[in-house]
Amino acid sequence: MISRDQLLAAPKVLLHDHLDGGLRPETIAELASDIGHTLPRSDAEELGAWFTESADSGSLERYLETFDHTVAVMQNAAAITRVASECVQDLAADGVVYAEIRYAPEQHLNGGLTLEQVVDAVREGFEQGEALAGDKIVVRQLLTAMRHQARSMEIAELAIAYRDAGVAGFDIAGAEAGFPPTRHLDAFEYLQRENAHFTIHAGEAFGLPSIWQAIQWCGADRLGHGVRIIDDITGADNAALELAAIDLDKVELGRLAAYVRDSRIPLEMCPSSNLQTGAADSIAHHPIGLLAALKFRVTVNTDNRLMSGTSLTREFALLAEAFDYGLADIRWFTINAMKSAFLPFEERLAIINNTIKPWYANALS
Known part of the structure; x- marks a missing residue:
């Protein structure tokens, strides 16, 4: 078994984490007090527990x-910068060496900020956090548009305007049912013309049509979650069996699943979050085990660290216990993630060759 100290020390890569889903409870309490916002709990520890319990409902909505x-x-620049800085510090303390943090700028305008001021506030916070972490971590922004709103083109243009200023790509998020990604096709076509990177939340609370549209209509580089790709795989009872009981030779991939695997489309999988939203009933039965065994481009992520009461170290610890993973498996997931990052090739390669591989070579020797 891998020790928690080993997992904590291991260099890790995080591709799917929401800025507004990872605040420190004490920070929420202090900022709420400053603006007179009423919280369900006043004590920081009790507030943290409330978030986790409320999110543990089985409903994405x-x-x-x-x-x-x-x-x-998070409606003024100072608060956004503080949250962004603390996010980076917390990830660095968890051993994360590269992270892409997503958020929806359009949700932070109630205090009078412009979209550009929101992005600038996050960038300032990320730069502060990187400096306070001793430059042991590199963090980039993903700008998210909300599926149920009509500002995706505006946010896509914002992502292009800031792509040389800390923004690595674009995303859409929100409830999948009733809001297919094709509603935002103009934004995705614009991003493709601009040679930009984007990921799409797909296959979390909705099935294969969401994944198919995200890839074949919208051209997603990565799939946010993508857990329901398991519905296009037969011979494994939809992974509702212990992985050891599955005969991989009898597993068959449908056309879409085969395309995703053959094309090496990264899956941004978030195990604990999926349990809370009902996409899986336990870590041991989570499709990630089968998808990894079938060599899909699987990555491990946190989604919302506050709501799931988690960290990337904890996610790997849960997977290691459920699937008997060793350090070599964690290395595989980590390199998968770094290969899939929306960072220039030479920068990805430098982190793999100078940080990730040397640590694991030493740990596995």
Whole structure:
């Protein structure tokens, strides 16, 4: 078994983490007090527990309701910068060496900020956090548009305007049912013309049509979650078996699943979050085990560290216990993620060759 100290020390890469889903409870309490926002709990420890319990409902819609409070305290530049800086510091303390943090700029305008001022505030916070972490971590922004709104083109243009100023790519998020990614096709076509990177939340609370549209209609570089790709795989009872009981030789991939695997389309999988939203009933039965065994381009992520009460170290610890993973497996997931990052090739290669591979070579020797 891998020790927690080993997992904590291991260099890790995080591709799917929401800025407004990772605040420190004490920071929420302080910022709420400053603006007079009423919280469900006043004590920071009790507040943290409330977020986790409220998110642990099995419903994506109710899960998203917890963001009302975190977004409410992120409506001025100083608060956004503080949250962004603390995010980077917390990730660095967890051994993360590269991260892409996503958020929706359009949700932070109630205090009078412009979209550009929101992005600038996050950039300032990330730069502060990197410096305070001793430059042991590199962090980039992903700008998210909300599926149920009509500002995706505006946010896509914002991502292009800032792509040389800390923004690595674009994303859409929010409830999948009733809001297919094709509603934002103009934004995705614009991003493709601009040679830009983007990921799409797909296959989390909705099935294969969402994944198919994200890839074949919209041209997604990565899939946010993508857990429902398991529905296009037969011979494994939809992974609702212990992985050891599955005969991989009898597993068959449908056309879409085969395309995703053959094309090496990265899956931004978030195990603990998926349990809360009902996409899986346990870590041991999570499709990530089968998808990794079938050599899909699987990456491990946190989604919302506050709501899931988690960290990337904890996610790997849960997977290691459920699937008997060793350090070599964690290395595979980590290199998968770094290969899939929206960072220039030479910068990705430098982190792999200078940071990730040397640590694991030493740990595995």
